[in-house]
Amino acid sequence: MVHLNFVLSTALLASLAAAWNPSNSYAPTNIQCPSNANFLTAASDGLSKDEADWVKARHNVTNPKLIEFLKRMNLSNFDAESFLANSSLNIGLAFSGGGYRAMLSGAGQLAALDERTVNSTKDGHLGGLLQASTYLAGLSGGNWLVNSIVLNNFTSVQALQGDKDIWDLSDSIFNPGGINIFSTASYYDDLVSDIDDKKKAGFEVSLTDIWGRSLSQQFIGLDNGGPALELSDVRNYNAFTSHAMPFPIVVSVGRAPGSKVLSTNSTVFEFTPFHLGSWDPSIYHFTDIKYLGSNVSNGVPVNKSSCVTGFDNGGFIFGTSSSLFNQFLLQLNSTGVSGVLYKLANSILENIDEDDNDIAVYAPNPFKNAPVNSSISMADALDLVDGGEDNQNVPLYPLQQQARNVDVIFAYDNSADTDHSWPNGNSIGATYNRQFGTQGNHSIFPAVPDNNTIVNLGLNTRPVFFGCYASNFTTLRKEVDASQNDIPPLIVWNSNYPYSYASNTSTFKMSYKTSEVAGMIENGYNVATRGNSTDDSDWGVCVGCAIIQRERERRGLPPTDQCRNCFDRYCWDGTLNSTKPAGEYNPKVKFSTSGSSSTSEKSAGSALTVSTALTVALSFAVLMV
Ligand SMILES: *[C@@H]1O[C@H](CO)[C@@H](O)[C@H](O)[C@H]1NC(C)=O
Ligand SMILES: *[C@@H]1O[C@H](CO)[C@@H](O)[C@H](O)[C@H]1NC(C)=O
Ligand SMILES: *[C@@H]1O[C@H](CO)[C@@H](O)[C@H](O)[C@H]1NC(C)=O
Ligand SMILES: *[C@@H]1O[C@H](CO)[C@@H](O)[C@H](O)[C@H]1NC(C)=O
Ligand SMILES: *[C@@H]1O[C@H](CO)[C@@H](O)[C@H](O)[C@H]1NC(C)=O
Ligand SMILES: *[C@@H]1O[C@H](CO)[C@@H](O)[C@H](O)[C@H]1NC(C)=O
Ligand SMILES: *[C@@H]1O[C@H](CO)[C@@H](O)[C@H](O)[C@H]1NC(C)=O
Numbered sequence: 001m002v003h004l005n006f007v008l009s010t011a012l013l014a015s016l017a018a019a020w021n022p023s024n025s026y027a028p029t030n031i032q033c034p035s036n037a038n039f040l041t042a043a044s045d046g047l048s049k050d051e052a053d054w055v056k057a058r059h060n061v062t063n064p065k066l067i068e069f070l071k072r073m074n075l076s077n078f079d080a081e082s083f084l085a086n087s088s089l090n091i092g093l094a095f096s097g098g099g100y101r102a103m104l105s106g107a108g109q110l111a112a113l114d115e116r117t118v119n120s121t122k123d124g125h126l127g128g129l130l131q132a133s134t135y136l137a138g139l140s141g142g143n144w145l146v147n148s149i150v151l152n153n154f155t156s157v158q159a160l161q162g163d164k165d166i167w168d169l170s171d172s173i174f175n176p177g178g179i180n181i182f183s184t185a186s187y188y189d190d191l192v193s194d195i196d197d198k199k200k201a202g203f204e205v206s207l208t209d210i211w212g213r214s215l216s217q218q219f220i221g222l223d224n225g226g227p228a229l230e231l232s233d234v235r236n237y238n239a240f241t242s243h244a245m246p247f248p249i250v251v252s253v254g255r256a257p258g259s260k261v262l263s264t265n266s267t268v269f270e271f272t273p274f275h276l277g278s279w280d281p282s283i284y285h286f287t288d289i290k291y292l293g294s295n296v297s298n299g300v301p302v303n304k305s306s307c308v309t310g311f312d313n314g315g316f317i318f319g320t321s322s323s324l325f326n327q328f329l330l331q332l333n334s335t336g337v338s339g340v341l342y343k344l345a346n347s348i349l350e351n352i353d354e355d356d357n358d359i360a361v362y363a364p365n366p367f368k369n370a371p372v373n374s375s376i377s378m379a380d381a382l383d384l385v386d387g388g389e390d391n392q393n394v395p396l397y398p399l400q401q402q403a404r405n406v407d408v409i410f411a412y413d414n415s416a417d418t419d420h421s422w423p424n425g426n427s428i429g430a431t432y433n434r435q436f437g438t439q440g441n442h443s444i445f446p447a448v449p450d451n452n453t454i455v456n457l458g459l460n461t462r463p464v465f466f467g468c469y470a471s472n473f474t475t476l477r478k479e480v481d482a483s484q485n486d487i488p489p490l491i492v493w494n495s496n497y498p499y500s501y502a503s504n505t506s507t508f509k510m511s512y513k514t515s516e517v518a519g520m521i522e523n524g525y526n527v528a529t530r531g532n533s534t535d536d537s538d539w540g541v542c543v544g545c546a547i548i549q550r551e552r553e554r555r556g557l558p559p560t561d562q563c564r565n566c567f568d569r570y571c572w573d574g575t576l577n578s579t580k581p582a583g584e585y586n587p588k589v590k591f592s593t594s595g596s597s598s599t600s601e602k603s604a605g606s607a608l609t610v611s612t613a614l615t616v617a618l619s620f621a622v623l624m625v
């Protein structure tokens, strides 16, 4: 114990004394501002030119990939080549939050859509859909997945699974050295020195910085978790410049300190390699993400010779979208650990206001004095929190924006809504409700049933389509905004479900053995492919029908008999059964595993349980032996 203290304090002192190394530092850097800089763009101008140009070029890649994919799905009376000869479709993929459960289930779902996954283009599989997609959105645990792929040079799930250094979840993030106490000690040491670099450079730091650095060490395949890797660096990646990957979007929520948000009045923020901002009426602007951290007034640098880069750190954004988990770090303070590790943890935690412990601080505020419809323009800092805090746990909102013209969204919902951590549609319900609130902004989202109906009808045991027919929106449009005539995307909602593995692990389970990782990923693969089409030999056909439906409607073409048959089976037809269900699934619906490994937990957004504190206490107890 004494020896450990000695080693640690020496290392700590050494690192604090170490000279700041701007070349690979977590600290943002001061630069000369670009000439005539104005970092702000208005959402009223539609898609930014950067994104619009990028997407146009992406279509060059997605078009042939989509033709190839649709041909493999064998739709009858359908010629993919001529159908797509003069038009491009936009497919969006959305991965929900839910900690490592969501990351790993999502990984299996994403692997199923990725033509690089071995065997994924065989009959009954869906490989190639990722390559045919325009957008890839992630929130919280879903963003750990999306940005693990994107920030590691658009690597694949299989490559991550086979990597010794990245995605090693066998030891908790709080005790990454496992039994090797010295490696854990140096991990905390690196972490403290990274945060210190940013603080010394004059920036406010929050718990999210620490959380983000911890996550990076697990998710980024660079030394020390790539302390200087920025989201805007993706602009220079081969896979991005050659448009080989979909356009990544990370979702987070804005929140004033101490306030609560609901889906009807939250401000949904999105991060992309180009910008940070919101389509919501309260902001309706975007800022260039590369220059976050610069002092601006209405988007213009206050001091032309002093701008900042390096604030848009990849890890910080990992942390921002999943800031709910900051709670873990706070528990360190109350777990009764003593000794130098406690001091270390405490030195990190002091000066952090407990009420706002889940906030990521973006200061200086990039929207200072911006012409936005919110008090945010007056604030010195923009405060962002976990994307799931407004209960919209699936990142659908960016993909619903009319400017993006998305045809179909494949939504992977790995939330923990029920007592045993299965989804029941709460998240899509929250997104449906949003259109009627102040932040709805005329967006239309198809009708979805209440969560009891979802369970009673077994809709959380198989994929469901929402909004199959544009004609069904007539009533909704009248309620939301009769002057709008945009047709929202068709939603293919896929609920986490135990095919081959009890994938309802706790949101707060912090370590997974290799076999558990494999079980979760295989189960996700089965959810996306309906067991490689063993549950429905027409599943691939129905996926194809969902993809082309909006374009068919735009051309005034009715669905083929084959597609109508798919829609009859997969589209929710308005049936309700809101009686309180007896269980978490319709008992008449067969499912194979018991899900006994779960603990009782609600989705992101709810209070942490005592078991959380215990998890952390245990990690530290191990550490202190
Ligand atoms: C798409 O590909 C065509 C043919 O290769 C090329 O002429 C065109 O410039 C490309 N479009 C974009 C936006 O990159
Ligand atoms: C695509 O557009 C070209 C030029 O407008 C036209 O000649 C061709 O027939 C169209 N192809 C299809 C399949 O609609
Ligand atoms: C791919 O399929 C082949 C033939 O069915 C099988 O032998 C092989 O194990 C599969 N590979 C993987 C990684 O699933
Ligand atoms: C699609 O059709 C081809 C050729 O008829 C056949 O070989 C293949 O097995 C079919 N695929 C599916 C998924 O039915
Ligand atoms: C990124 O991946 C691409 C394609 O796999 C490869 O050509 C390129 O060298 C990689 N870049 C880096 C920096 O690893
Ligand atoms: C959202 O609505 C809730 C309930 O009315 C309220 O408590 C909260 O302060 C509102 N939040 C914002 C940001 O307006
Ligand atoms: C921004 O301006 C404020 C007030 O003028 C100053 O305190 C702060 O150091 C500046 N921050 C940066 C990053 O330039």
Ligand SMILES: *[C@@H]1O[C@H](CO)[C@@H](O)[C@H](O)[C@H]1NC(C)=O
Pocket: 333, 346, 349, 350, 351, 352, 354
């Ligand atoms: C952590 O505990 C110390 C000592 O009890 C206290 O002074 C400090 O305010 C606490 N910090 C937080 C963030 O709760």
Ligand SMILES: *[C@@H]1O[C@H](CO)[C@@H](O)[C@H](O)[C@H]1NC(C)=O
Pocket: 417, 418, 424, 426, 429, 451, 452
């Ligand atoms: C079902 O939805 C209602 C209304 O949105 C909500 O209050 C309730 O907590 C949900 N129940 C479960 C089990 O998620």
Ligand SMILES: *[C@@H]1O[C@H](CO)[C@@H](O)[C@H](O)[C@H]1NC(C)=O
Pocket: 118, 119, 120, 522, 525, 526, 531, 532, 534
């Ligand atoms: C579907 O294929 C995947 C990958 O090839 C495999 O891991 C999984 O076990 C298969 N599922 C079923 C139900 O056969």
Ligand SMILES: *[C@@H]1O[C@H](CO)[C@@H](O)[C@H](O)[C@H]1NC(C)=O
Pocket: 469, 471, 472, 572, 573, 574
């Ligand atoms: C939507 O429209 C289709 C075809 O017009 C109809 O069969 C279906 O019942 C409608 N669904 C709902 C939920 O109204």
Ligand SMILES: *[C@@H]1O[C@H](CO)[C@@H](O)[C@H](O)[C@H]1NC(C)=O
Pocket: 456, 577, 578, 579, 580, 581, 582, 586
């Ligand atoms: C509605 O759901 C309840 C609970 O699962 C079930 O007992 C009842 O039979 C269902 N009613 C109908 C009309 O399907």
